[in-house]
Amino acid sequence: MFIKKNIYKKIPKLLKLEKPLVVFDIETTGLSLSADKIVELAYIKIWPSGMTKTEDIYLNPEIKISLEAQAVHGIKNRDVKNWPKFRDKSQELWDVFSNCYYSGFNIINFDLPVLRREFIRMGMDFDYNTDQIIDTREIFLKLVPRTLRTTYEYYCKKISRRQHRAVNDTNLALEILVCQLEKYKEIRDWEFINKVHKPSNDDYSDSTRKFYWLRSEAYFAFSKYIDKPLIQVAKDDPKFLEWILKSDFSEEIKNIIRQAQEREKQKERLLDKFIKIKK
Numbered sequence: 001m002f003i004k005k006n007i008y009k010k011i012p013k014l015l016k017l018e019k020p021l022v023v024f025d026i027e028t029t030g031l032s033l034s035a036d037k038i039v040e041l042a043y044i045k046i047w048p049s050g051m052t053k054t055e056d057i058y059l060n061p062e063i064k065i066s067l068e069a070q071a072v073h074g075i076k077n078r079d080v081k082n083w084p085k086f087r088d089k090s091q092e093l094w095d096v097f098s099n100c101y102y103s104g105f106n107i108i109n110f111d112l113p114v115l116r117r118e119f120i121r122m123g124m125d126f127d128y129n130t131d132q133i134i135d136t137r138e139i140f141l142k143l144v145p146r147t148l149r150t151t152y153e154y155y156c157k158k159i160s161r162r163q164h165r166a167v168n169d170t171n172l173a174l175e176i177l178v179c180q181l182e183k184y185k186e187i188r189d190w191e192f193i194n195k196v197h198k199p200s201n202d203d204y205s206d207s208t209r210k211f212y213w214l215r216s217e218a219y220f221a222f223s224k225y226i227d228k229p230l231i232q233v234a235k236d237d238p239k240f241l242e243w244i245l246k247s248d249f250s251e252e253i254k255n256i257i258r259q260a261q262e263r264e265k266q267k268e269r270l271l272d273k274f275i276k277i278k279k
Contacts, residue, residue, distance in 0.1 A: 007178055008044070008052045014181040014188055017048040021101040021134075023177065025170040026111045027073040030066040031223055032248040033113045033208075037061035038086060039075050041115075042167035044174055045096060056167040057093075058083045068243065072224060073165060090122045097126065103134040105148045105173045108197060109209055109222055130197040131190070136176045138196050139187060141212075147227060148172060155179035210253050218256060230256070234264040 011021060024043035030036035042056040058075075060083040070076055086093075097115070104111055112128060119126035140151050149160050152172045156179050162168040186192045211218040211230060218230040225233050225240070234241055234257075241257050 007175065008046050009050045010178050010181070011046050012048045012050050014178075015101075015134075016188070017046070017101070019048065019100055021046045021103055022097055023103045023170055023174045024107070024111065025104050025166040025173060026114060027075060027166045028069060028114060029061045029063055030069050030247070031110075031244075033110070034117060035248045036066075036069075036114065037063055038114060038118055039065060039069075039080060040073065040166040041093070042165075042170040043096060044170060045100070053096075055096075057089060059089065060085050068224075068240075074163065086118050087122055090119065090124060094119065094124055094126070101132050101134060102128065103136065103173065103177055105151070105169065105176070106135065106137045106222070106226065108133050108135045108138060131194050133197050134177065134187075134193055135197060136173050136180060139180055139184075139193075140176075142196055148176075151176055155183065208250060208253065210249075211256060218260070230260045231263060234260040238264075 011017065015021065022043050022045045024041065026038045026042075027040040028036045028038055038059050039061050040056070040058050042054075044052060044054045046052050058080070060080040062085060065075060065077050065080070102112060108130070112133070116126045116128070136151065137148070140154075148169060149172070152158065152160050152175065156175050160168075160172055162172070180187055187196070210220070210222050212221050213219070214229075220226050220228050220230060220233065223240075225237075238261070241261060244257055245254050
């Protein structure tokens with residue numbers, strides 16, 4: 001569907017677009033960048049002329065949707081039976097995403113790598129670099145770490161009560177981008193944007209950027225616990241960390257998890273020892 005909305009018209013002017021911008025969000029079967037697949041993809045494509053196309057696509061991933069993922073986006077295994085597969089939509093999506101700028105919330109760490117993997121399975125080399133990315137989360141993290149909805153509240157001065165779905169999150173991400181462009185003149189400069197998306201490796205606990213350092217603590221840069229301290233998750237939801245250890249994550253990630261688990265166990269042992277002494 002091709003549309004023109006006032007909020008979208010601001011983008012080409014503020015960014016001085018030379019090629020289309022695709023703002024998008026995906027929902028997946030799980031959190032593995034290499035193994036999990038897309039079940040929903042929503043995008044808003046904005047051309048330099050101001051013309052806009054928006055679409056919300058549901059896909060049959062051909063693999064089971066994890067219970068954790070179902071709890072997040074509400075899409076069940078029974079829902080996908082008659083939906084098209086990615087291969088059915090691959091050329092259409094290739095035409096949408098090729099040779100564009102890309103924007104969304106946390107797309108640099110999750111959405112873009114997962115989408116690229118889907119294209120690779122089709123024998124299509126969807127390549128991109130940080131010069132093409134405007135990640136609203138990365139921009140906001142330079143100032144104050146927040147989730148998508150608190151970022152939306154901060155910039156747009158509104159509270160979102162929409163369900164956590166790709167099409168809703170895509171629209172939230174776009175509204176955030178417009179507000180950021182209006183608030184910060186510096187992010188209308190592509191050189192500055194590129195610097196935002198090329199942080200020092202010292203900012204991250206691991207090479208895949210799943211965790212980042214803040215006040216000498218490792219924080220999640222992905223999953224439902226994004227921007228939450230790892231040590232707190234180790235205490236509150238140890239089963240989630242066990243799931244990561246059993247899933248398709250790198251040994252580097254798993255070692256960080258194990259260290260957090262050991263720290264939590266040490267705290268528990270010290271607490272038990274203290275209680276015994278008090279008795």
